[in-house]
Amino acid sequence: MSDTTSHDLVVIGAGAAGLSAALEGLRAGLATAWLEAQMFGGLVLNVNVLDGEVQGSGAELSSTWMSDAVELGGENLEGVASGIERDGDALVVVSDAGRHRARAVVVASGAALKKLGVPGEAELEHKGVSHCADCDGPMFQGQDVVVVGGGDSALQSATVLSRFCSRVHLVHRGSAFRAKPQWVDAVLSAANIQVHWNSVVEELLGTAGVEGVRVNGETLPCSGFFAFVGLQPATAFLPAEIARDERGAVLAVNGMETSMPGVFAAGVVRAGCGGSLADAMADGQAAAQAAIAHLALAKA
Numbered sequence: 001m002s003d004t005t006s007h008d009l010v011v012i013g014a015g016a017a018g019l020s021a022a023l024e025g026l027r028a029g030l031a032t033a034w035l036e037a038q039m040f041g042g043l044v045l046n047v048n049v050l051d052g053e054v055q056g057s058g059a060e061l062s063s064t065w066m067s068d069a070v071e072l073g074g075e076n077l078e079g080v081a082s083g084i085e086r087d088g089d090a091l092v093v094v095s096d097a098g099r100h101r102a103r104a105v106v107v108a109s110g111a112a113l114k115k116l117g118v119p120g121e122a123e124l125e126h127k128g129v130s131h132c133a134d135c136d137g138p139m140f141q142g143q144d145v146v147v148v149g150g151g152d153s154a155l156q157s158a159t160v161l162s163r164f165c166s167r168v169h170l171v172h173r174g175s176a177f178r179a180k181p182q183w184v185d186a187v188l189s190a191a192n193i194q195v196h197w198n199s200v201v202e203e204l205l206g207t208a209g210v211e212g213v214r215v216n217g218e219t220l221p222c223s224g225f226f227a228f229v230g231l232q233p234a235t236a237f238l239p240a241e242i243a244r245d246e247r248g249a250v251l252a253v254n255g256m257e258t259s260m261p262g263v264f265a266a267g268v269v270r271a272g273c274g275g276s277l278a279d280a281m282a283d284g285q286a287a288a289q290a291a292i293a294h295l296a297l298a299k300a
């Protein structure tokens with residue numbers, strides 16, 4: 001198949017890092033395009049009220065980034081990236097929408113929430129198994145839910161759900177949280193959040209919908225289930241030439257550049273990225289700056 005588009009910079013992923021990279025490229029005058037597999041905004045869409053240095057809701061922020069990028073002439077290629085190839089001096093990003101020629105590529109494909117892998121979890125997806133407390137919380141008004149995890153995302157989500165639900169069971173396999181003090185305080189002071197320390201989810205029960213969760217041999221009746229037990233970097237589509245760590249996160253070996261020259265990595269897909277929204281945005285800008293410098297060198 002011949003190349004369907006040609007740009008200076010193609011960004012894979014239109015989350016916080018990808019859109020920040022695209023905006024940086026566009027402001028530097030690069031012909032810039034992006035690919036997005038789902039809904040632009042990525043993980044930040046999970047958040048109604050951000051707790052970091054960045055204000056507003058995730059949806060508001062990503063809409064602003066997207067409209068700014070379109071206004072600056074950025075192009076949405078409307079496809080899911082399935083590979084990156086080299087063609088002489090250029091790179092080609094392969095997607096279900098075609099072959100996208102680029103002088104530089106930023107991989108900002110982010111990460112997906114990890115699954116627990118217990119029986120019932122996959123079967124009950126969208127039948128009570130949710131990944132977004134802010135979006136789905138109102139559906140569990142007056143009901144009991146289970147949240148799993150001991151970090152910021154789990155505690156933040158348990159706090160959000162406690163505003164809608166009768167009771168939130170917070171199941172944590174450890175004996176101490178590793179979250180920001182503000183979330184620990186919020187969880188420990190909420191009358192309707194019950195913490196289950198040193199506890200492990202064994203199974204989700206129900207057929208048409210979640211009816212309960214087995215935890216340490218005991219059944220907790222509930223109708224909603226939310227697991228926040230870490231992130232799995234979205235890197236399966238990348239060529240083997242791009243080095244990754246044991247988690248599958250992309251290793252930047254030369255500043256923000258990966259082991260495939262001309263390909264840069266930004267955001268939570270990159271090993272070592274801090275994990276907050278501000279970190280992802282800063283990463284996107286830094287990766288685009290590195291791509292801009294790379295293109296200037298290639299021209300000289």
Ligand SMILES: Cc1cc2nc3c(=O)[nH]c(=O)nc-3n(C[C@H](O)[C@H](O)[C@H](O)COP(=O)(O)OP(=O)(O)OC[C@H]3O[C@@H](n4cnc5c(N)ncnc54)[C@H](O)[C@@H]3O)c2cc1C
Binds near residue numbers: 081275
């Ligand atoms: C529940 C939760 C709550 C959070 N709360 C906060 C908070 O309050 N404050 C804060 O600062 N941070 C928060 N964060 C962290 C913050 O949301 C993330 O650090 C940030 O959004 C990561 O952005 P990213 O662009 O690196 O990745 P992502 O947001 O994962 O974006 C990657 C994008 O790439 C797309 N993609 C993946 N593969 C492909 C492909 N093959 N082709 C095309 N597109 C692809 C995905 O669909 C996605 O849209 C929270 C995270 C979670 C999960």
